[in-house]
Each structure stands twice: as C-alpha cells, then as structure tokens.
Amino acid sequence: MAEKTSLSLLAERLRNFPARPRTKIMEVCGTHTVAIRRAGIQHLLPAGAKLVSGPGCPVCVTPDHFIDEAVALARLGVIVTSFGDMLRVPGSRSSLEQERAAGSDIRAVYSPLDALQIAAATGRETVFLAVGFETTAPAIAAAGMMALEKKIANFSLLTALRLVPPALKALITPPQGDAAAEPTAVPQGDAADTEISGFLLPGHVSAVIGKQAYGFLEKHRLPGVISGFTAEDIITSLLHLLEMHNKGIYKIMNNYPRVVRDHGNERSRTVLAEAFAPVDAEWRGLGSIPASGLQLRPAFAVLDARRRFAIEVEAAPPRAGCRCGDVLRGRIDPPACPMFNKACRPDRPLGPCMVSSEGSCCAWVTYG
Amino acid sequence: MCLAVPMKIVEITGDMAVVESAGLRREVGIMLLANARINDWVLIHAGFAISKLSKKQARETLAIFAEGNFFG
Numbered sequence: 199m200a201e202k203t204s205l206s207l208l209a210e211r212l213r214n215f216p217a218r219p220r221t222k223i224m225e226v227c228g229t230h231t232v233a234i235r236r237a238g239i240q241h242l243l244p245a246g247a248k249l250v251s252g253p254g255c256p257v258c259v260t261p262d263h264f265i266d267e268a269v270a271l272a273r274l275g276v277i278v279t280s281f282g283d284m285l286r287v288p289g290s291r292s293s294l295e296q297e298r299a300a301g302s303d304i305r306a307v308y309s310p311l312d313a314l315q316i317a318a319a320t321g322r323e324t325v326f327l328a329v330g331f332e333t334t335a336p337a338i339a340a341a342g343m344m345a346l347e348k349k350i351a352n353f354s355l356l357t358a359l360r361l362v363p364p365a366l367k368a369l370i371t372p373p374q375g376d377a378a379a380e381p382t383a384v385p386q387g388d389a390a391d392t393e394i395s396g397f398l399l400p401g402h403v404s405a406v407i408g409k410q411a412y413g414f415l416e417k418h419r420l421p422g423v424i425s426g427f428t429a430e431d432i433i434t435s436l437l438h439l440l441e442m443h444n445k446g447i448y449k450i451m452n453n454y455p456r457v458v459r460d461h462g463n464e465r466s467r468t469v470l471a472e473a474f475a476p477v478d479a480e481w482r483g484l485g486s487i488p489a490s491g492l493q494l495r496p497a498f499a500v501l502d503a504r505r506r507f508a509i510e511v512e513a514a515p516p517r518a519g520c521r522c523g524d525v526l527r528g529r530i531d532p533p534a535c536p537m538f539n540k541a542c543r544p545d546r547p548l549g550p551c552m553v554s555s556e557g558s559c560c561a562w563v564t565y566g
Numbered sequence: 567m568c569l570a571v572p573m574k575i576v577e578i579t580g581d582m583a584v585v586e587s588a589g590l591r592r593e594v595g596i597m598l599l600a601n602a603r604i605n606d607w608v609l610i611h612a613g614f615a616i617s618k619l620s621k622k623q624a625r626e627t628l629a630i631f632a633e634g635n636f637f638g
Contacts, residue, residue, distance in 0.1 A: 330568075463616060
C-alpha cells in the first residue's frame with residue numbers, strides 16, 4: 199500500500215536524521231502525547247533527540263484546589279457536570295468519583311450544552327466544570343451566552359480555563375528564584391537538560407488562536423510546528439522541527455493546514471473574549487502565570503458558581519511524593535518519579551498525570 | 567481533551583445544526599463559525615463546530631479516523 203510505504207519512509211528518515219546532541223522537543227498537547235506513544239514514535243527518534251511532554255493536558259495542570267471546590271459544590275446538593283476525565287482526579291481530600299459513590303449528583307457530559315440541557319430539564323442548580331484550553335473555552339462561552347439568552351437561571355460555571363501561549367512563555371523564561379508552586383527541586387546536574395529546542399504545537403488549540411499567537415517563540419530563537427494527530431502528521435512535524443533546530447531557523451510552521459487556518463478562527467476568539475477576560479492563574483507545576491487563565495466578565499458574572507454559592511475551600515496542601523509538576527515542565531520523564539507505576543498506577547492513580555488518559559504518566563504506562 | 571471529529575452539516579436552525587457522519591447524527595452549536603452552511607464539513611469539539619474543512623480534507627481526515635489513528 200502506497201500510504202504504508204510513505205509512512206515507513208518517513209519513519210526511516212526520522213530515525214536517521216542527524217540531530218544535534220541534546221535536542222529536546224516538547225510536545226505541548228496531551229492528545230499528541232497519546233498519539234505519539236500509541237504509534238510508538240518515541241522509538242523512532244534519532245540519537246541525540248528526545249521528546250518531553252508539556253503542560254497541555256487540562257486535567258493535569260488543574261490545581262487540587264479546583265477539585266476541592268467542585269467537591270464542596272457537590273456536597274451542597276447541586277448537580278455537578280463535567281468532562282469525564284475530571285471525575286477521578288483526587289483533590290486534597292476526595293475526588294468527584296468518591297463523592298458520587300457517596301450519593302452526590304455528579305454527571306459526566308461531552309458538551310457544556312449537555313449540562314445546559316440537564317439544568318433546563320431538572321430545574322435544579324447545575325454547575326458545569328469549565329476546564330480546558332482555547333479549543334474548549336469558546337464552546338463554554340457560547341453555552342454561557344445561551345443560558346443567559348434562554349434565561350436558564352439555574353446554570354452556572356466553575357471556571358479553571360487556561361491559555362496555552364502564556365504557559366509556553368513561562369516555560370522558556372523561568373521566573374527568577376524559585377517561584378514555581380510545587381517544592382519539587384530540580385535534581386543536580388539536570389540544568390542542561392531543561393533547555394527546550396522547539397515545540398510541537400497543539401493542533402486544535404491552534405485552530406482557534408492561529409499561527410500568529412506563537413510569534414514570541416521566534417523572538418526566543420525557538421522553532422514551533424503546529425501539528426495534526428496522525429503518525430504522518432507528527433513525524434513530518436518532528437522532521438521540520440529537527441531541521442529548523444539544526445539550521446538555526448526560528449519560525450512557526452503550520453503543518454496542519456487541513457484544519458488550522460494561519461489566522462485561526464476569529465469568530466471563536468470573539469465569542470471567547472465577549473464572555474471571558476484573561477486573569478493570572480495557578481498551574482500545577484508551573485505556579486502562577488500572568489494572564490494565563492480566563493475569568494467571566496462582569497456581564498457574565500451571574501454565571502459564576504463561586505459567587506453564586508460562596509464556596510470557600512482551604513488552600514490544598516502540597517501533594518506528597520507526586521512529581522507531576524516536574525513531568526509537566528519537561529524536567530523529568532515519568533519513570534523518574536519514585537511512585538511511577540508502583541504506588542501510582544492507572545488503575546489507582548495518585549497524581550493527575552496518571553489519572554488523565556492524556557497524562558504523560560498514564561501514556562507511558564499504557565503504551566510504553 | 568482537545569479531541570475533535572469531522573462531521574457534515576445536514577440541517578441548520580438558527581445557531582444550531584444537525585451534523586452527520588457515518589450514520590451518526592448530533593445536534594451542535596454553529597455560532598463559533600462564520601458562514602456555516604448545509605453540506606459543509608466541520609470539526610466538532612465539545613458540542614460545537616470549531617473549524618471548517620474542505621470536502622477533500624474531510625474525506626482524508628475521516629479515512630484516518632476510520633483507521634483508528636485519528637486522535638485529535
């Protein structure tokens with residue numbers, strides 16, 4: 199089959215590519231992490247090159263505090279609706295799955311529209327856990343607008359939306375001193391390994407924000423390639439990245455033009471910006487990053503579950519032993535965590551990077 | 567979590583559309599797209615169309631999806 203032949207040729211080209219020593223490519227998106235490991239692309243990397251996962255798994259970067267807030271809401275007796283991945287994430291005291299077993303009304307949904315429908319059908323207070331990046335935020339903004347238009351007054355949002363470019367900026371320009379939130383020290387001698395050579399950029403986040411959103415990478419002398427999710431997409435994107443790194447070319451390339459327009463989706467960005475404004479936000483492993491989250495604008499504040507229910511949750515204690523934060527920064531590979539696949543496994547995960555199917559730790563165990 | 571699937575618009579009512587792919591029908595929001603039209607192939611994420619594909623692009627993407635390799 200012609201296609202297979204071209205794929206095996208690409209694989210061969212990647213394996214034999216003369217990569218510079220200590221080339222470190224970060225795949226930002228959790229969906230890429232899974233696609234890479236499932237196809238075994240990590241085994242095709244040439245000598246000297248290495249792939250590390252980044253902070254692009256929404257479940258993984260959401261702080262424990264958010265789960266604690268969701269648990270508190272569930273205990274108030276409201277209906278809590280969420281994308282399924284969030285349910286198993288342990289907060290500091292409980293998870294939504296545990297709360298559901300204890301009798302709380304917690305429902306997994308595919309779309310915020312499903313949550314809106316639950317609110318309309320039941321007439322009960324219904325909160326949607328608004329987690330995700332720029333791909334998802336416009337959909338949540340649109341659902342919020344529909345709730346206001348249709349006067350579905352028992353619908354609200356608990357928000358923890360995050361923006362990708364500010365997190366990448368924080369990764370390549372680390373704050374002075376140790377401002378990272380989690381006290382997980384970088385092992386001695388690791389410093390040279392922490393430098394990122396280029397980014398495999400997320401496909402569907404880029405469909406919304408476009409190529410220009412990554413212009414800052416060029417200023418930092420880093421290449422980036424927006425990639426689709428097939429093995430062919432990823433291998434060609436990696437070849438482009440390795441070549442740009444070798445030649446000292448620092449450009450953003452769109453290698454997913456069948457979905458991503460260079461200027462992104464302006465309508466989606468307009469809807470997003472009507473409902474949400476950027477706000478400083480906490481990321482697991484990265485600490486607080488300026489203007490990296492989204493909060494509801496005053497005209498939409500009536501949808502804010504934090505205001506509506508006045509929930510107050512104590513600060514979550516640091517998660518003992520879990521090195522998810524270092525994994526999310528690309529500082530360590532999952533097996534460097536002492537709990538990896540021992541105390542913390544996909545069937546009984548302790549840390550968020552093992553809970554989410556898109557988490558780096560889970561992908562390492564599942565696909566090797 | 568940024569999974570998205572290509573589907574074809576078969577019906578439009580205001581800001582909502584019925585989309586179809588491989589015999590599966592769903593109602594989705596189309597207010598995140600400028601100029602969504604019947605017969606357009608669109609990428610669906612979290613109940614909304616987020617990007618338009620050309621017919622050719624959609625076919626390629628669907629073929630990949632059918633092979634089980636399409637994650638995005």
